Structures are given as C-alpha cells and as structure tokens.
Amino acid sequence: MADGTESRVAPVSPELAFFGRITASVTHELNNVLSIVEQAAGLLEDQLAANEHGVPLDPDRLRTVHSRIERQVERGAGIIHNLNRFSHTVDDRDRDTDLGEFLATLRALCERLAELRHVTLEVVPCASTVLIRHNPFAVLQALFRALEIVLDSAQAGETVRVEALPAADRVTIRFTGPASGLVAHRGPHLETCRSLLAEMDGELGTTEQSGGGAFEILLPATVVADHC
Amino acid sequence: MSGPRVLLIDDEEELVTTLVERLEIRGIEAEAVTDGHAALELMSREPFDVVAADLKMPGLGGLEVIEILRERYPDVKILLITGHGRPDEEVKDYKVAGVHEVLVKPFSIDTLIASIRGALAANT
The missing domain is CATH 1.10.287 (Helix Hairpins)
Incomplete structure (x- = not known):
C-alpha cells in the first residue's frame, strides 16, 4: 500500500x-x-x-x-x-457466502482508503443472489488485494467501480479504474491475489479500454435467484 | 483576545469544531479547517502561532502540509495529530521534520493545551 x-x-x-x-x-x-x-x-x-x-x-x-x-x-x-x-470470515473454511455480503464488507473496509486518495468508490449491488463456496477470508482477501491495486493506481478525482457480473456457474467481479498502472502493475498484492485465486479455481484478468482499465476476478459460483 | 492563535487541521470536522469551542472557552483563539489546501489558503491570509495537523487526511497529508509550512512560515510551531497506535513507528523523523510533539488520538483538552504551551515555549 x-x-x-x-x-x-x-x-x-x-x-x-x-x-x-x-x-x-x-x-x-x-x-x-x-x-x-x-x-x-x-x-x-x-x-x-x-x-x-x-x-x-x-x-x-x-x-x-x-x-x-x-x-x-x-x-x-x-x-x-x-x-x-x-x-x-475466518469461522468456516468452506461455506456458501453471498457475494453481496462480500461486496458490502469490501466497501465498508475500503471506503476510508478511497477517501484518503480523494477517489470515489462505487460498489454496484448484485442484481442476483450469487453464492461462492470457498474460504470466505481468502475470497475477501483476493477482492481486497484487487481493489487495493486499482485504488493505488487511481488519481485524485477519479472513480473506481466494483460490480459483479454473474453467468451460469461463474461470476466476474470487475474492478474498473484508470488504465495507467493497472496493466503494467507488478507487485506483491498482485501475486498474492493470483495465488489466492488459483486455490479457489479462480482467475485474474486485466482489460484495457480507452480512458480506463479493469481487473476482473473470475470465480466459480452458484446463481440462486435474480433480484430484478 | 491577545493569546496565541491556533489552527487545527483534521478532516474529522466534528472533532476540530468541538476542539475550537473548548479552546476558546479557555481563552485560546482557534480556527479549524478540514484539509491541507484550506489550511494553506487560510494561513496566507491570517497569522497563526501554532498549527496542529492530522497525519492522515484526504489530499495533502499532515506531513506534506508541515513540509510546506516549514518553508513558508518557519516561526510557526507545529503539532502532529495521529490515530496510529505506534506514532513513533509511523513518524520516525517527526522531530527532524520540525514537529514539536505528536498527539495520539484520543487526547484530552488538557493534553492539547499543554502541547500548545510547550510548543510556544520551545526555542526551536
């Protein structure tokens, strides 16, 4: 950090x-x-x-x-x-947890970190109930590491957005931020994030687009119900 | 009032507002701002004897504000405020940076006043 x-x-x-x-x-x-x-x-x-x-x-x-x-x-x-x-989150190593809970906790833990950087943090509520069956502490840590990298890459006045995109048996959690620094990022947080995801059959991807870039975490998941 | 003028800088607005009220009850004229840029702007217009700045603030942090103050207003006495449990670890070189004292949150009004008086009495 x-x-x-x-x-x-x-x-x-x-x-x-x-x-x-x-x-x-x-x-x-x-x-x-x-x-x-x-x-x-x-x-x-x-x-x-x-x-x-x-x-x-x-x-x-x-x-x-x-x-x-x-x-x-x-x-x-x-x-x-x-x-x-x-x-x-350390109570059970293997249980179903609603992704919405993870995102709410992530937001609560990271709001001050974003504020200190004058960065706006937008966490979009899940449109569906998405269950992730894995060690909740490890999942939260992976999400935190990814967000940490995006926050560190952001400049004052920018917005970092976190959203979940469920599909069939997987969910993509997208962290959108500035393009600069994301793709080129190398460091302990990225390696920690990668190794955590490897343990849960997940993947870490990076996308680059004009005006911004994104980290995408792909995790095995069960979509239980649509909220909308 | 003819006593010292104190500027408090902390993004916790309710904290600095309350401290200002309590200092003024005790005859110490004080102003509060919630970020480093506002502090520098105010200091360009009004003189202060002591500045107490929070270490972690959005935008300009306490140490950055202090660095600018040291250059522009070398006579102003500086106190650093932190919520860190081990301030000696976090601001190892604070004395070198020209900080008279580090106040660890939560602190009493008496501690703040003693630090203000101590800073004013110090030669450097």
Whole structure:
C-alpha cells in the first residue's frame, strides 16, 4: 500500500498481514470516533462548569453537542459491526457466502482508503443472489488485494467501480479504474491475489479500454435467484 | 483576545469544531479547517502561532502540509495529530521534520493545551 503500512509486517504470512492491515485501519477510525465523543462530552462538562458560575445553559447548544455524540455512537457501532463481520470470515473454511455480503464488507473496509486518495468508490449491488463456496477470508482477501491495486493506481478525482457480473456457474467481479498502472502493475498484492485465486479455481484478468482499465476476478459460483 | 492563535487541521470536522469551542472557552483563539489546501489558503491570509495537523487526511497529508509550512512560515510551531497506535513507528523523523510533539488520538483538552504551551515555549 502506498502508505507503507504493510512493509513493517512483511515477514508474517499474507493472511496475517491482511488481518493486521484491516484491523489497524478500522481501529484508527474508531480512534476518531472516540476522540469526538470525548471532546463533545468535555464540551458538555465545560458548559455545566460555566453554569455553576452563573452562565445560563443554552438548550440549543446542548442539543447540538448531544446530536454530535449520538451520530458518533452510531458511526462507531457501524464500524464495529463491519469489523465483526470481517472477523467472522475466518469461522468456516468452506461455506456458501453471498457475494453481496462480500461486496458490502469490501466497501465498508475500503471506503476510508478511497477517501484518503480523494477517489470515489462505487460498489454496484448484485442484481442476483450469487453464492461462492470457498474460504470466505481468502475470497475477501483476493477482492481486497484487487481493489487495493486499482485504488493505488487511481488519481485524485477519479472513480473506481466494483460490480459483479454473474453467468451460469461463474461470476466476474470487475474492478474498473484508470488504465495507467493497472496493466503494467507488478507487485506483491498482485501475486498474492493470483495465488489466492488459483486455490479457489479462480482467475485474474486485466482489460484495457480507452480512458480506463479493469481487473476482473473470475470465480466459480452458484446463481440462486435474480433480484430484478 | 491577545493569546496565541491556533489552527487545527483534521478532516474529522466534528472533532476540530468541538476542539475550537473548548479552546476558546479557555481563552485560546482557534480556527479549524478540514484539509491541507484550506489550511494553506487560510494561513496566507491570517497569522497563526501554532498549527496542529492530522497525519492522515484526504489530499495533502499532515506531513506534506508541515513540509510546506516549514518553508513558508518557519516561526510557526507545529503539532502532529495521529490515530496510529505506534506514532513513533509511523513518524520516525517527526522531530527532524520540525514537529514539536505528536498527539495520539484520543487526547484530552488538557493534553492539547499543554502541547500548545510547550510548543510556544520551545526555542526551536
């Protein structure tokens, strides 16, 4: 990753490094939530202390600070929910998982990474229920690695799009981004992605078109029902 | 007010807004912006004694902002804010970069004020 986070954990296995990378990113965001809650609670305390010295309490101001705390608690609960969903991907090594769940988790884990690059991340909901029978942690890691490469290749102001294209007994997950850097990309993330996909009878493809390029992950899948 | 003027830079808007309110209650004049470009634009118009910048922000990151500040405003004291659990690992050369202190989130208002005062009292 461009921020160099992973270089410090390079000697450990790619799986552990991935787990560490995600938890570091999520806990970093939780620190922001806690910081806001701490300061908002402190501001309420400041206002009560001023009131003890005769300054009247301002109900509108109190409501504003209270809403700030409520919003952050809700945000924190969402972050913890996503971390919990991610943690449970290691529970079973071989089970059917809805691709929609993978994409929702991927979006939650990568939104901040995209935001830091001023890149818009668009994850298109699946039009069908697509089940993937494999180790969910490995599937998520492969998706994350592919998205990571596309995000790293994108420039500020660009959009990276993730969409699923189911067909018969396979699904293609397409990561569309800028053409530059994708085709020529070589690096540990790409190799990790390739070896993970090889274990699940999947493939990694790259397409190039005018104005953009895409990574495509092909995985064996079962299309259960159309949503539309 | 005639005390120090502090600029807070963090893309967590509710954090910097709240910190500004709390600093002002304590007699420290403060302003907040949510990105590095806005900070540089504001600093070109108004003087500040201390700048506290978050390390990771969209666009210009904290270290990039600091590098520009060091060139343009060498007298301004700089604090770096981070949510990283091991800031010594993440910003090994922060003292070389001219950062007076690294504040790890979440921090108390007293810690922030002590760091502001410490930075103002420092010679370099």
